[in-house]
Amino acid sequence: MRFRMDWRSVTFDWNRARAFLVTAEEGSLSAAARALGMTQPTLGRQVDALEAELGVVLFERVGRGLTLTPSGLDLLDHVRAMGEAANRMSLAASGQSQSLEGPICISAGEVDAAFLLPPILARLRAEEPGITIEVVATNATSDLQRREADIAIRSFRPTQPDLIARKVRDGRGRLYATPGYLDRVGNPSATDDLSSVDFIGFDRTDELIGYLNGLGLKLTQAHFPLVSANQLFQWEAVKQGLGIGVMSEDVGDAEPLVRRALPDLAPVPFSIWLTAHRELSTSRRMRFVFDLLAEGLAR
Structure with missing residues (x-):
């Protein structure tokens, strides 16, 4: 039987509902507690209190994790909708702010965060020292709708209708290696035998x-004896002479320790997009940072 509830008879506590929502999405109390920045016992008490208040069991323990009961599954849709509404309300409120002072969180890939952002942020801090910046350096896609970041630098155009995006420019990636490494492998070209050449990869996929x-x-997997999902490690490995790796021209051509490898090979094209939530476009602080990032990255 599906869970039905008379909301008029319940004294609503959003903290309990949020505890339930995050626990359902994370799959365990420990993971949910980390996500919410609270202790596991405190989170557990909030979930228990919600179950007692509603008079239903929301979770069943499976191994070290939790699985939703039928009543929990039915409730999840309602609470998730409430969470999205709360996010929209927060976004709308912050979007009306006309103050330049305050925090901005920027999500960017590891290479962009390390090499492209610092000079732009130096200008930002000089022009508006009242704006404080948090940089989330990750190759994962931050969820702007859940406020994991305010602005994201991405290599693709977003598809969510509530996000706005601006294509900053097109870029090109090249293969790079140290001169010493290229000398050791005979300075090969794209048409040469590359059996003795090592490449540095992102993962073990093809x-x-x-x-x-x-x-x-x-190339085959045998050409990739070293792989890492961390782009900064990949680049450092290239600079240390461990093999040939891919990097954007912006970063690679500016690095004196390396030069282009297989220079006759066509470049790897990519795009740079700036993304923000649509409701934040009315925020003076958000617009200032967004425009300054767009100008800096376009260079």
């Missing part, structure tokens, strides 16, 4: 291999 082979190379 995505990068397939792309490079589409440009005319003949």
Whole structure:
């Protein structure tokens, strides 16, 4: 039987509802407690209190995790909608702020955060020292609708209708290595035998291999003895002479320790997009930072 509830008979406590929502999404009390920045016992008491208040069991314990009961599943849709409404209310309120002073959170990939953002943020701090900045350096996609960031620098255009985006520019990636490494492997070209050449990859999938082979190379997993999802580690490995890696021209051409490898190979195209929530476009602080980032990244 599906869960039905007379909301008029309940004294609503959003903290309990939020505890339930995050626990359902994270799958365990420990993960939810970390996400909410509270202790696990406190979170557990809030979930227990909600169950007692509603008179239903919302979770069943499975191993070390939790699974929703049928009543919990039915309630989840309602609470999730309430959470989204609360986010929209917060976004709308913050979007009406006309003060330049205050915090802004920027999400960017590891390379963009390390190499492209610092000079832009230096200008930002000089022009508006009242704006404080948090940078989330991650290759994962931050959820702007859940306020994981205010502005995101991305390599793709968002599809969510509540987000606005501006394409800043197109970029190009190249292969780089140290001169010493290239000398050791005979300074190969794209048409040479690359059996003795090491490349540095992102992971053990064939995505990068397939792309490079589409440009005319003949690579296999054997060419990638070193992989890491961390872009800064990849780049440092290239600079230390461990092999050939991909980097944007902005960063690669400015690094004196490396030079382009296989220079006759076609570049790897990519785009740079700035993304923010639509309701934040009315915020004076948000607009100032967004426009300054767009100008800086366009260079």
